[in-house]
Amino acid sequence: MRKMLLATTAIAFGLSAAAPAFAEFNDRNIRVSNGINEDHPVGNGIKAMQACLDEKSGGKLKLTAFWGGALGGDLQATQALRSGVQEAVVTSSSPLVGIIPALGVFDLPFLFASPEEAYQVLDGEFGDMMSQKLEEAGLVNLGYWENGFRNLSNSVRPVTKWEDFEGMKVRVMQNDIFLDTFQNLGANATPMAFGEVFSALETNAIDAQENPYVTIDTSKFYEVQKYVTETNHAYTPFLFLFSKAIFDTYTPEEQAALRECAIVGRDEERKVIQDLNKKSLEKIKEAGLEVNVLSEEEQARIREKSMVVYEKHKATIGADVVDGILAKLEEIRK
Ligand code: TK8
Structure with a gap:
């Protein structure tokens, strides 16, 4: 009996020792809108991002994707992020030049010669500089996803x-x-x-x-x-944007998980797009x-x-x- 009690106590402690791992996470429903359809590689990226978030947050951070412009077009959704009424959007950078004129650099004809070249620029210092400008406009850029060569x-x-x-x-x-x-x-x-x-x-x-x-x-x-x-x-990039107004209310652990998992999603999306391009x-x-x-x-x-x-x-x-x-x-x- 005593042995059993001890064992039960140990299990109870074991459980309570495991629980705090997700204590810094709250239940969050994160709406992500897109203009494209679910069978676009962005769909694969969102799935990979969700799997990553599930693991990091114990299922507390949930993405709900809206496809085909169901929550409005790129620009409209981005404005909803800036005013803190929608969490996230995967948008082309191009319709946002009225908000951040510097983004127009990606619209210059024949700028990039290959996706690899674009990745080097976007995932490096230049991309960080642009993310800084986005942040000043109330938008947290979680990563450069791929739209591709037009x-x-x-x-x-x-x-x-x-x-x-x-x-x-x-x-x-x-x-x-x-x-x-x-x-x-x-x-x-x-x-x-x-x-x-x-x-x-x-x-x-x-x-x-x-x-x-x-x-x-x-x-x-x-x-x-x-x-x-x-x-x-x-080659116009997709931006995975998050409302800064909402992001700032999240815990540091939630923010870190979103940043890390958006990159996991980005890598999956870029991989799938290479293959689907040919198909x-x-x-x-x-x-x-x-x-x-x-x-x-x-x-x-x-x-x-x-x-x-x-x-x-x-x-x-x-x-x-x-x-x-x-x-x-x-x-x-x-
Ligand atoms: C999807 C758009 C689209 C873009 C366009 O929302 O508008 O032509 O390339 O794919 O971001």
């Missing part, structure tokens, strides 16, 4: 040289750098929130849009487009779209023609920011 899709004709853009109604993000890049190529560029793109393509209100293959696939743009051109004209391209072809890859010569011509955009937007982005990233890229490319 390609053109349209319903009117094959695009194999810049002259083919002439008069084409291209949807661009709500971002002046993209607007100018496409106007400069002769297109009729129309800024529009992502959530409106599918139906605008379907009703032929616009002819074209530009997004990575995985988005053309998972947002089903291939159903309402006939041609795709691999232009790789920009998405196959799916686009199987759906009957004509896919053209810009020749190196044409890409060089378009790049050359687009350099005016760098000059035009340098002052708004910040000359130090533009020169800073170009210097960093030069260093990486050596």
Whole structure:
């Protein structure tokens, strides 16, 4: 009997000794919104992030994802974070240039030449500097996830040289750098929130849009487009943003878990996207779209023609920011 009592006491102590491991964690429901759909690699990233959070918080930190712009578009959701009414968003940086002009640096045409190059810049000092600016605007950047290299899709004709853009109604993000890049190529560029793109393509209100293959696939743009051109004209990152107003009320342990697990999620998302990129391209072809890859010569011509955009937007982005990233890229490319 005495032995049994001792054993029970030991178990009780054992349990109470284990419990404090999660004492610094509170039950949190973290809403994360996105414009893309759940089968986009961001879905895999969120799952990996959740598994990590479960382990660190004993199941107390819960992510609830909202897909397809269910909580509003990128910009709207980001404003909700700034005013502390929504916890998190995975958003393109591009629609946020009105809040943080320096983010426009990532919209400059043909800036990055490979995902690896982008990772080095984003995951290093330059990315930290940008996160600092986001923080000053009330947004905690938990990491740079991947949107990817953007390609053109349209319903009117094959695009194999810049002259083919002439008069084409291209949807661009709500971002002046993209607007100018496409106007400069002769297109009729129309800024529009992502959530409106599918139906605008379907009703032929616009002819074209530009997004990575995985988005053309998972947002089903291939159903309402006939041609795709691999232009790789920009690599725009996704930002995993958290409301600073809400983040500041979390315990240091909760904050640390979110920061660490967002990186776990990022790595998974980047991994899945590499693979899905190829599969998405196959799916686009199987759906009957004509896919053209810009020749190196044409890409060089378009790049050359687009350099005016760098000059035009340098002052708004910040000359130090533009020169800073170009210097960093030069260093990486050596
Ligand atoms: C999803 C967007 C989208 C972006 C765009 O919310 O607007 O074209 O590339 O994927 O962030």
